[in-house]
Amino acid sequence: GENVEQHPSTLSVQEGDSAVIKCTYSDSASNYFPWYKQELGKRPQLIIDIRSNVGEKKDQRIAVTLNKTAKHFSLHITETQPEDSAVYFCAASIYNTDKLIFGTGTRLQVFP
Amino acid sequence: ETGVTQTPRHLVMGMTNKKSLKCEQHLGHNAMYWYKQSAKKPLELMFVYNFKEQTENNSVPSRFSPECPNSSHLFLHLHTLQPEDSALYLCASSQGQGGNEKLFFGSGTQLSVL
Numbered sequence: 001g002e003n004v005e006q007h008p009s010t011l012s013v014q015e016g017d018s019a020v021i022k023c024t025y026s027d028s029a030s031n032y033f034p035w036y037k038q039e040l041g042k043r044p045q046l047i048i049d050i051r052s053n054v055g056e057k058k059d060q061r062i063a064v065t066l067n068k069t070a071k072h073f074s075l076h077i078t079e080t081q082p083e084d085s086a087v088y089f090c091a092a093s094i095y096n097t098d099k100l101i102f103g104t105g106t107r108l109q110v111f112p
Numbered sequence: 113e114t115g116v117t118q119t120p121r122h123l124v125m126g127m128t129n130k131k132s133l134k135c136e137q138h139l140g141h142n143a144m145y146w147y148k149q150s151a152k153k154p155l156e157l158m159f160v161y162n163f164k165e166q167t168e169n170n171s172v173p174s175r176f177s178p179e180c181p182n183s184s185h186l187f188l189h190l191h192t193l194q195p196e197d198s199a200l201y202l203c204a205s206s207q208g209q210g211g212n213e214k215l216f217f218g219s220g221t222q223l224s225v226l
Contacts, residue, residue, distance in 0.1 A: 044155070
């Protein structure tokens, strides 16, 4: 069946450094790739998404890149801050369904 | 506040109990979802409703029974659960088809089955 693999499972960085989280997906027809951030004890919230007709999207310190040929996409956070500490989930759509398949999450810790 | 409200926030139940989880969205969305979140596992889609019609049932055991009386309300009825069903149950809504739309999540119900 369709799946999404996410790496690393944990990531620790110093404040100000960059963080990169990578995901690969199996369904070549997937066309929507969102990223959700879940702070401890809170609900997941969408931080950025990308559709298959573009290769990169940026929103201030956050960017997502998509390589459709290799079927992988990545989240890039620059100038990390302690408030970026959270679990980040990637996801990929299943073509022509209401389904999103999520990755297992990456726990990011940003140390001051 | 995202406009998706779930009750109760916490629930402890025995394996023979019957309980219900409630979700309400105030965003005017057409689709609603139940997700299960267990430790060290991906978010698992359980059910999807589009315009009150169930469009996805992700091979969920029959001890979980969803109900969607209208586009704003979603219930998950629980009976004869197992300890492995203990998890955070998240409700979400979206404007259109969830595979391509932003999901708005509720705060979840933390369920413990004894």
